[in-house]
Amino acid sequence: KNEVEQSPQNLTAQEGEFITINCSYSVGISALHWLQQHPGGGIVSLFMLSSGKKKHGRLIATINIQEKHSSRHITASHPRDSAVYICAVRLAGSQGNLIFGKGTKLSVKP
Amino acid sequence: SAVISQKPSRDICQRGTSLTIQCQVDSQVTMMFWYRQQPGQSLTLIATANQGSEATYESGFVIDKFPISRPNLTFSTLTVSNMSPEDSSIYLCSVGGGRETQYFGPGTRLLVL
Numbered sequence: 001k002n003e004v005e006q007s008p009q010n011l012t013a014q015e016g017e018f019i020t021i022n023c024s025y026s027v028g029i030s031a032l033h034w035l036q037q038h039p040g041g042g043i044v045s046l047f048m049l050s051s052g053k054k055k056h057g058r059l060i061a062t063i064n065i066q067e068k069h070s071s072r073h074i075t076a077s078h079p080r081d082s083a084v085y086i087c088a089v090r091l092a093g094s095q096g097n098l099i100f101g102k103g104t105k106l107s108v109k110p
Numbered sequence: 111s112a113v114i115s116q117k118p119s120r121d122i123c124q125r126g127t128s129l130t131i132q133c134q135v136d137s138q139v140t141m142m143f144w145y146r147q148q149p150g151q152s153l154t155l156i157a158t159a160n161q162g163s164e165a166t167y168e169s170g171f172v173i174d175k176f177p178i179s180r181p182n183l184t185f186s187t188l189t190v191s192n193m194s195p196e197d198s199s200i201y202l203c204s205v206g207g208g209r210e211t212q213y214f215g216p217g218t219r220l221l222v223l
Contacts, residue, residue: 004152033212041147041200041217048211086152088212097143097168098212100152 003027006087006101013108019074021104023087026068033098034061034072035086043086047072077108112137112205114215122221123193130189131218133203138183144176147200147217156201159186193222 004025013019023032034047047054047061049070054061058077063070074081087101113136123129133142144156156176157165165178179187190197198221206212 035212035214041202041219043202043204043214043217045206045211045213088153097155097158098153100154102152 002101003099004087004089004101006085006104008104009102010105011107013077013106015078015108015110017077017108019077019081019106019108021072021085021087021106023070023072023101024068025070025087025089025099027089027099028092029065029068029089030092030094031090032063032070033088033090034070035088037084037086037103039083046085079108079110082107111211112139112213114203114205114213116201116203116215116218118218119216120219120221122223125194125222127193128189128191129193129220130187131201131203133186133188133215135184135205139205140183141205142180142186143204144178144186144188145202145204145214147202149198153202156188190220193220195222198222 007022032049035043036046037043049063058075060073084103084105086103088098090098115134117132142159145153146156147153155168156171157167157178159165159178159180161180161183175191177189200217200219202217203215
């Protein structure tokens, strides 16, 4: 079993829809990252969470430390949101290594 | 924030040859990380490179296959040696750690024939 599990693996949505991607992990963590990877391969960090909830415009991320679960939402999705979204966790007590989920491929249709 | 550049952005190589990937950061950083992303897979850490010391390799990765240099606080190289088709991947360098945001380079897309 992977230490970081994401669902769904693939997601297709219509423009304007509310989208949720989930991440569950089985290890103790100090932080959780939501990353965005575009087709060229480059990765951008969207959120870093250690508790609670963060909101950047249309993007919302929440984490429940007790349940070892995080969700990432997009309100009013847009075709430019199409990308692979990756959940990654940093182990508690670790200064470096991230453990990555396999990613959720999102496609938003106009 | 940190801006990271990588060279080359992509390459096609013959098996048995070696390729050196460069990673440049626009600020001084203590730890730099090299990741590999094989097709359809999640990212896997190859090694952590600290300036002034030898790189620390993860299980399954060895220095002879992936030698790393870290000559200063803004630059690192990863060499993929004696390549085989199984080395075809995206290679990414990254900085950040602890409670800091993680930054990634644009990646080097490698195809080995």
